[in-house]
Amino acid sequence: MRVDLHQNLIASDAAVEAATLVESCVHCGLCSSVCPTYEVLENELDSxxxxxxxxxxxLQGGEVTAKTRAHLDNCLNCKACETACPSGVQYGHLIDLGQQVINEQQVRPFWPRMSRVAIRTLLSSRPVLKTVALVGWALKPYLPTNLRSKVPVRPSPATWVTPRHARKVLSLSGCVQPVFTPGHDAALSLLLDRFGVSLIKASDGGCCGALSQHLDAPEAARAAMRRNIDAWWPHIERGVEAILSSSTGCGAQLMDYGHLLRDDKDYALKAARVSALVRDPGEFINAMWDKNPLVLSPLAEGEERLAFHVPCSLRNSLRAKAQVEKVLRRAGYKLTPVKEEHMCCGSAGAYSLLQPDRSEELLSRKLKHLVQGNPTQVVSANVGCIMHLQKSSPLDVGHWLELIARRLPSQETSHA
Ligand code: SF4
Ligand code: SF4
Structure with missing residues (x-):
């Protein structure tokens, strides 16, 4: 699809890159069949x-209206379309660039802009989020019922296994996950320990940058990426085998560091090295299980029936859905059928906060399909999806890593 870039945009790097990506689209429409927003809204402009x-x-200088912006904002950035595209259009990058170009032409109205700044500030800073969460948990018993249900459950403290092996992998420190679901990383550290690998955390690391990346703040995203690279680099130089995140949304962003910092002369090579080291925990654990199968406690009657909600980031970005399913089957679970598996659950980063009605619609649809196969519980692999599903699920929803780690026989040496 040819693009005649408007002369006012020739100096914009985002516009030039977006034009190149648009030109790779052949306008076949095959992507529409897998697009959740097209499925729900039935409008070509939401495909x-x-x-x-x-x-x-x-890009060609046409008028940018509020409707243009709304159709772009409706996108979940789930990247299901990338998996269906025969031309390899990098749609995930394109939607971010498209929004950036539109923001350069016409600043976003004040309140929507402020709500994005507030969400970014709150969710991507662990100390700020922790403070707000502590206040929320303290006030929760006194809140009206409708507000009480919006405060996430306070997690039990979780302990990482003390690093003790020569083989080491790095973990993302993260932002939302350590506050609301610290057990996910603790479970990963326990599982890896049993395979003879230690999970280590760099003390200065933080948010992966995805929230800023998708909320109109690409420079803040790059700052977060550089900070993580600085925190990880000494460990990378000492020879860590991989970088893992127990949250697939973050893992997908880490995999993109090389692309997003490719023009940064100080960080491009380091960012490419980081991306090359990123693995999904499912892939890493399978490789070790091949040589050294885990011994797990037996499952109780019916406990083996599991519905696996596959996060879009696991399927469409990390492309490791089959790896996690393989680990679950190896651990004795039977995965119940889930219709419309490709449909996003509506969590999608900050989407559930910015577009609550559509997010709820996708959530109800997802939950209906998850429970249809009569599972005893639901598991997933991304903190956002898990917390989103937990809000309304009639079944327990947890992380597959925790599910398996709970079945490891205890060993005195394993906990810090
Ligand atoms: S990223 Fe997801 S919601 Fe957005 S256009 Fe692609 S398939 Fe549709
Ligand atoms: S499938 Fe790819 S090439 Fe076809 S319309 Fe969608 S993005 Fe364009």
């Missing part, structure tokens, strides 16, 4: 192809 048209219009 990937429709949004690519809108971005092309903006």
């Amino acid at each position: 990937p192809r429709g949004r690519i048209y809108l971005i092309r219009e903006a």
Whole structure:
């Protein structure tokens, strides 16, 4: 699809890159069949192809209206469209760039802009989020019922296994996960320990940058990426085998560091090295299980029936859905069928906060399909999906890592 870039945009790096990506689209429409927003809204302009048209219009100097912005904002950035595209259109990068170009042309209205700043500030800073969470947990018993249900459950403290092996992998420190679900990383550290690998955390690391990346703040995202690289680099130089995140949304962002910092002369090579080291925990654990199968406690009657909610980031970005399913089957679980597996659950980073009605619609649809196969519990692999599903699920929802780690026989040496 040819793009005649408007002369006012020739100096914009984002516009030039977006034009190149738009030009790789052949306008076939195959992506629409897997797009959740097209499925729900039934409007061509809420399909990937429709949004690519809108971005092309903006790049050619067409008027950017509130509707243009709304159709782009409706996108979940789930990247399901990338998996269906025969031309390899990098839609995930394109939607971020398209929004950036539109923001450069016409600043986002005040309140929507402020809500994005507030969400970014709150969620991507662990100390700020921790403080707000502590206040929320303290006030929770006194809140009206409708507000009480919005305060996430206070997690039990979780302990990492003390590093004791020569083989080491790095973990992302993260932002939301250590506050609300610290057990996910603790479970990963326990599982890896049993395979003879230690999970280590760099003390200065933090948010992966994904929230800022998708909320109009690409420079803040790059700052977060550089900070993580600085924190990890001494460990990388000492020879860690991989970088793992127990949250697939963050893992997907880490995999993109090389691309997102490719023009940064100080960080491009380091960022490419980081991306090359990123593995999904499912892939890493399977490779070790091949040589050294885990011994787990037996499952109780019915406990083996599991519904696996596959996060979009696991399926469409990390492309490791099959790896996690393989670990679950190896651990004795039977995965119940889930219809419309490709549909996003509506969590999608900050989408559930910015577009609550559509997010709830996708959530109800997802939960209906998850319980249809009569599982005894639901597991997933991304903190956002898990917390989102937990809000309304009739079944327990947890992380697959915790589920398996709970079945490891105890060993006195294993906990800090
Ligand atoms: S990223 Fe997801 S919601 Fe957005 S256009 Fe692609 S398939 Fe549709
Ligand atoms: S499938 Fe790919 S090439 Fe076809 S319309 Fe969608 S983005 Fe364009």
